[in-house]
Amino acid sequence: MSSNFASTAYTAAPFIGKTFGVTVNKLSKKFGRTTVLRDISLEVKAGEIFCIMGPSGSGKSVLLKHIVGLERPTSGDVKIGEFDASDPATRDKVHLALVFQAGALFNSLSVYDNLALYPREHRLCNESGIRDRVMNALTILSLEKAVKKFPSELSGGMKKRVAIARALVMEPQLLLYDEPTSELDPVMSATIIEIIATLREQTAVTTIVVTHDRALAFSIADRLAIIMDGRICAIGTPAEVKQSKDPAITNFLNPVIDLKNPRFKQLENNHE
Ligand SMILES: Nc1ncnc2c1ncn2[C@@H]1O[C@H](COP(=O)(O)OP(=O)(O)OP(=O)(O)O)[C@@H](O)[C@H]1O
Numbered sequence: 001m002s003s004n005f006a007s008t009a010y011t012a013a014p015f016i017g018k019t020f021g022v023t024v025n026k027l028s029k030k031f032g033r034t035t036v037l038r039d040i041s042l043e044v045k046a047g048e049i050f051c052i053m054g055p056s057g058s059g060k061s062v063l064l065k066h067i068v069g070l071e072r073p074t075s076g077d078v079k080i081g082e083f084d085a086s087d088p089a090t091r092d093k094v095h096l097a098l099v100f101q102a103g104a105l106f107n108s109l110s111v112y113d114n115l116a117l118y119p120r121e122h123r124l125c126n127e128s129g130i131r132d133r134v135m136n137a138l139t140i141l142s143l144e145k146a147v148k149k150f151p152s153e154l155s156g157g158m159k160k161r162v163a164i165a166r167a168l169v170m171e172p173q174l175l176l177y178d179e180p181t182s183e184l185d186p187v188m189s190a191t192i193i194e195i196i197a198t199l200r201e202q203t204a205v206t207t208i209v210v211t212h213d214r215a216l217a218f219s220i221a222d223r224l225a226i227i228m229d230g231r232i233c234a235i236g237t238p239a240e241v242k243q244s245k246d247p248a249i250t251n252f253l254n255p256v257i258d259l260k261n262p263r264f265k266q267l268e269n270n271h272e
């Protein structure tokens with residue numbers, strides 16, 4: 001790895017290529033005897049920002065794992081464009097990148113080497129091409145100065161940005177984020193939201209975001225779905241979903257803090 005990073009001007013121009021829509025068709029998933037996803041159908045159009053919301057444990061990450069082919073459906077299917085998401089050959093046809101909930105950076109590798117790992121392992125290009133990709137991705141996210149740092153030296157917000165930069169190195173045609181703003185302060189959350197929206201704006205990449213963050217979903221989603229207990233219970237534009245009269249949806253989006261009748265007491269009762 002060359003240390004002469006500063007001398008080259010990087011263009012900060014994100015990759016622009018073909019992008020793919022996603023179709024989830026009657027997807028159900030059981031782990032043993034537990035059903036986690038129940039008959040989920042939805043379509044994410046090419047170029048859209050689509051948010052998946054829902055309470056903890058409702059099945060959002062499991063749904064995301066089916067889209068990236070890390071889980072196989074019990075029944076139903078998921079298509080990326082015309083390709084079956086659970087077919088390993090689809091990975092050769094579609095560049096997809098998932099920004100994991102916890103970042104999933106390798107602590108023993110520098111930021112540069114974290115970003116270079118995938119193109120090196122898949123021999124996508126020679127070392128100078130890899131350097132261009134890595135530095136371009138870091139420049140897009142204003143992370144040039146972090147190139148030699150290790151994950152333990154980064155703040156939470158920087159780790160999230162490095163994880164996004166690592167996804168960009170794959171020149172994704174489908175970009176997925178799992179909880180990109182979790183554990184961030186409101187300003188850093190806003191920064192990440194701006195990054196997600198700007199990347200879609202500049203590349204038109206289809207973007208799927210799993211999030212609890214109402215500010216994120218309601219500011220940048222073209223459409224969103226709310227999943228509860230493995231089922232879709234609302235889907236539409238942010239304005240359409242906000243108008244829902246379903247008490248479960250309104251309680252999820254605007255929970256009232258009720259100290260006279262606290263929820264944890266109800267949880268306790270349910271288990272008794
Ligand atoms: N590999 C697995 N084996 C068994 N059960 C699993 C597995 N993966 C997930 N689950 C279960 O599926 C349910 C949904 O999990 P999932 O991770 O999708 O929730 P989530 O909606 O992403 O929650 P959170 O908002 O907390 O991230 C949980 O009850 C979880 O325990």
Ligand SMILES: [Mg+2]
Pocket residue numbers: 060061062101178
């Ligand atoms: Mg999750």
